[in-house]
Amino acid sequence: MDGxxxxxxxxxxGPHPKPARGPRPTLDLERIARAGIEIADSDGLADVSMQRxxxxxxxxxxxxxxxxxxxxxxxxxxVDVAIGPCPEARRGGWREQLExxxxxxxxxxxxxxxxxxxxxxxxxMGPAELSWLERAVSALDxxxxxxxxxMDAAVLLVGHVRGITQQARAAGPAxxxxxxxxxxxxELMRTHGxxxxxxTAALVSAARSDGQDQAWDFGLxxxxxxxxxxxxxxxx
Amino acid sequence: MDGxxxxxxxxxxGPHPKPARGPRPTLDLERIARAGIEIADSDGLADVSMQRxxxxxxxxxxxxxxxxxxxxxxxxxxVDVAIGPCPEARRGGWREQLExxxxxxxxxxxxxxxxxxxxxxxxxMGPAELSWLERAVSALDxxxxxxxxxMDAAVLLVGHVRGITQQARAAGPAxxxxxxxxxxxxELMRTHGxxxxxxTAALVSAARSDGQDQAWDFGLxxxxxxxxxxxxxxxx
DNA sequence: AGAAACTGTGTCCCTCGGACACTTATATTT
DNA sequence: AAATATAAGTGTCCGAGGGACACAGTTTCT
Numbered sequence: 001m002d003g004x005x006x007x008x009x010x011x012x013x014g015p016h017p018k019p020a021r022g023p024r025p026t027l028d029l030e031r032i033a034r035a036g037i038e039i040a041d042s043d044g045l046a047d048v049s050m051q052r053x054x055x056x057x058x059x060x061x062x063x064x065x066x067x068x069x070x071x072x073x074x075x076x077x078x079v080d081v082a083i084g085p086c087p088e089a090r091r092g093g094w095r096e097q098l099e100x101x102x103x104x105x106x107x108x109x110x111x112x113x114x115x116x117x118x119x120x121x122x123x124x125m126g127p128a129e130l131s132w133l134e135r136a137v138s139a140l141d142x143x144x145x146x147x148x149x150x151m152d153a154a155v156l157l158v159g160h161v162r163g164i165t166q167q168a169r170a171a172g173p174a175x176x177x178x179x180x181x182x183x184x185x186x187e188l189m190r191t192h193g194x195x196x197x198x199x200t201a202a203l204v205s206a207a208r209s210d211g212q213d214q215a216w217d218f219g220l221x222x223x224x225x226x227x228x229x230x231x232x233x234x235x236x
Numbered sequence: 237m238d239g240x241x242x243x244x245x246x247x248x249x250g251p252h253p254k255p256a257r258g259p260r261p262t263l264d265l266e267r268i269a270r271a272g273i274e275i276a277d278s279d280g281l282a283d284v285s286m287q288r289x290x291x292x293x294x295x296x297x298x299x300x301x302x303x304x305x306x307x308x309x310x311x312x313x314x315v316d317v318a319i320g321p322c323p324e325a326r327r328g329g330w331r332e333q334l335e336x337x338x339x340x341x342x343x344x345x346x347x348x349x350x351x352x353x354x355x356x357x358x359x360x361m362g363p364a365e366l367s368w369l370e371r372a373v374s375a376l377d378x379x380x381x382x383x384x385x386x387m388d389a390a391v392l393l394v395g396h397v398r399g400i401t402q403q404a405r406a407a408g409p410a411x412x413x414x415x416x417x418x419x420x421x422x423e424l425m426r427t428h429g430x431x432x433x434x435x436t437a438a439l440v441s442a443a444r445s446d447g448q449d450q451a452w453d454f455g456l457x458x459x460x461x462x463x464x465x466x467x468x469x470x471x472x
Numbered sequence: 473a474g475a476a477a478c479t480g481t482g483t484c485c486c487t488c489g490g491a492c493a494c495t496t497a498t499a500t501t502t
Numbered sequence: 503a504a505a506t507a508t509a510a511g512t513g514t515c516c517g518a519g520g521g522a523c524a525c526a527g528t529t530t531c532t
Contacts, residue, residue: 005420013424022478023528049519062521063480071520120352122406124420130432138434147441150434152454159399159455163391170358184241184360188249196366198374198386205383218388219395222462229461258509259497285488298490299511307489 005124007069008076012126025066027057032067033081036074037112040082045114048075075118080126082112086135094231095224097139102157102220105132109165116166133158144234153227160223164216171212241360243305244312248362261302263293268303269317272310273348276318281350284311311354316362318348322371330467331460333375338393338456341368345401352402369394380470389463396459400452407448 016029035056039048050071054061068074087104089097109115125133136154145153186203193200246252252265271292275284286307290297304310323340325333345351361369372390381389422439429436 009420009424013428019478019529021476021528021530023480025479050521051519060481061519062482062523065521066479116356120356120402125424127428127431130424130435134432134435137438141434141437147438148450149454150438151442152451153458155399155403155451156396156455156458159395160392162399163395166356167391184245188245188361188366192249192363195363196370198377199366199370201377202373202383202386206387214384215388215391218385219392222389222392222466223458224462225465226458226460226462229465230458255498255509257497257499257507259511261510263510286490287488296512297488298492298513301490302510 008073008124011068011073011077012080012124027059027063027067029067029077030081031057032064032074033077036078037082040078040114041112045075045117048078050074076123076126079115079118080128082115083108083126083128083132085128086132089135089139094139094143095228098136098153098157098227099220099224101132101136101139102161105158106161106164106216109161110168113165113169116162116169119162143231145231149230156223157220160219164212164219167215168212244309244360247304247309247313248316248360263295263299263303265303265313266317267293268300268310269313272314273318276314276350277348281311281353284314286310312359312362315351315354316364318351319344319362319364319368321364322368325371325375330375330379331464334372334389334393334463335456335460337368337372337375338397341394342397342400342452345397346404349401349405352398352405355398379467381467385466392459393456396455400448400455403451404448 011029019025032053036048036053039052039056050061050064053074054064064074068077086101090100092100133151133154136157137150140150140153143150189196189200189203247265255261268289272284272289275288275292286297286300289310290300293299300310304313322337326336328336369387369390372393373386376386376389379386425432425436425439
């Protein structure tokens with residue numbers, strides 16, 4: 001019934017029974033994932049082909065299929081390895097903990113922004129990804145929020161991390177200051193501005209702020225404020 | 237300098253000079269986009285190939301290239317058509333307006349959840365997409381927020397819409413209640429639960445809420461609360 | 473030693489996006 | 503009315519990518 005999921009679950013969660021007989025493997029999942037991640041980091045997810053990953057490892061394309069059931073599963077593995085396990089929390093209130101957590105997650109996503117492409121759509125989460133969720137939820141223990149609410153809050157923050165990551169990536173690698181979203185959006189505003197008066201006004205007034213960091217902090221603080229309001233209301 | 241963008245900009249924003257000579261076209265951009273959208277709606281974006289779109293229109297694959305420079309541009313067009321122009325705002329305070337706006341946007345994304353796949357990564361927004369942004373920003377006019385902040389707020393809400401859309405889609409089309417995210421996540425918890433104590437606890441306590449709608453409202457209200465807090469603080 | 477299990481390779485096939493030449497239809501020009 | 507330029511849809515071809523499969527070489531167990 002969950003037939004197709006079983007393969008990726010096995011790949012991400014194990015077990016990985018190691019063979020008793022036969023030649024010893026020249027590769028392992030870790031190395032394969034890393035190879036894919038390196039390609040994705042430098043050239044984007046679209047450039048990750050079985051060919052290129054194999055070439056980087058000095059093997060043939062088909063050799064990879066001894067380790068990985070297919071490309072989709074390889075990408076899922078890449079994501080979990082790239083995200084990595086969540087670092088331990090420092091002590092502090094829920095707000096400090098969540099804020100630190102969000103910043104750390106944002107840093108990871110910014111470094112591997114291709115992970116966005118690989119995490120749209122239904123999928124199975126790996127252990128690393130779950131460890132991040134775990135820490136966010138546990139940071140909210142004792143706040144009076146229900147289990148569902150703690151989960152929802154974590155999901156809300158993840159959504160913001162993803163949103164800003166996407167924006168940051170759209171703005172380009174920052175070494176190309178003119179060909180950025182701002183300039184192309186500005187171009188459109190110059191041509192069709194009369195159709196978007198509020199947007200035009202907002203963009204003019206926003207022209208000289210460092211967009212990304214600003215947007216990140218703004219959203220993060222609004223979410224945390226919103227959570228604080230709820231928690232306080234409950235605790236009154 | 238912006239060489240590659242120019243094609244999709246022309247496609248989305250015009251102008252579309254109509255030819256004076258030659259046979260009259262059997263198709264138009266609207267019909268092509270609709271055909272692609274129908275395929276994507278029913279079978280997902282991955283099943284949208286030039287072949288299938290053309291077949292649905294009763295033409296050859298190559299005929300489409302008379303209207304559209306390439307597949308990427310076709311998808312961009314599909315997105316803008318599928319999203320459609322933002323409906324007019326009803327009267328009300330900024331909060332009511334934004335809430336209505338977010339619900340309307342969510343409805344659109346839920347209906348065309350493949351749009352998520354097509355809107356990761358750098359891209360040029362079309363007129364319809366911009367019209368949504370316009371209304372969100374204009375709803376915040378007169379709140380005392382700066383232009384950048386109004387934009388950031390809109391982006392924050394879009395992020396939440398996208399996040400929940402993704403979750404809703406991961407949970408399946410709701411006619412398959414057992415093979416859902418909940419059950420597969422539950423399966424993992426049953427096997428590796430000891431590694432995720434807070435998550436396990438939260439899931440147990442969340443077991444019998446209707447996840448999606450709950451998560452949607454929760455996040456939306458938190459964001460709006462956070463915005464309200466800021467606006468009030470500024471206005472005091 | 474032989475069998476069993478496993479690894480990496482080479483070959484093949486399908487699908488997809490796209491280039492290009494070609495035929496046919498329309499509107500302008502002579 | 504005839505010639506011509508322009509544009510629409512088709513058919514053919516190519517390269518890249520994912521993956522199936524049979525095969526040869528290697529290691530361990532009996």
